[in-house]
Amino acid sequence: MVPVDMLKKGLEKLWGLVQSWKALLEATLRAREPIPESDQEWLDNEANLIDEEWVIEAFECASDLNHETFLSGLDFHQKMIVEKLMRLGGPGGAMVLPSKKCKHRHFLHAKCQCVEASLMYDRSSS
Secondary structure (H helix, E strand, O other): OOOHHHHHHHHHHHHHHHHHHHHHHHHHHHOOOOOOHHHHHHHHOOOOOHHHHHHHHHHHHOOOOOHHHHHHOOOHHHHHHHHHHHHHHOHHHOOOOOOOOOOOOOOOOOOOHHHHHHHHHHHHHO
16 A cells, blocks of 8 residues: 555655755856756756656545555556655655766656666565
């Protein structure tokens, strides 16, 4: 069972992380300094938390369904969002940390293969 409160807590933490990074990038832009293309892409895509908000709203609306049944109906991206929010909202609020070679911000970029590999490793070691 996936507690909706845990997902909401994860979204709250994620929102704080996004806002902190977004504020730094916007300050850089206001100073008329360039930001890397990857950061521009992040501002246009991953900084938008609509998908995360949708997942939580959908869980709340599916109160008459078993949460496991609901989870089975989600696509891969939506399941990764649930995983990310559960990690952030759970005990310790753990996040997947990027490897030294990966340039993605893993706490935001659920589609990254590094995150998928890490999640599979975490599951096999527990």
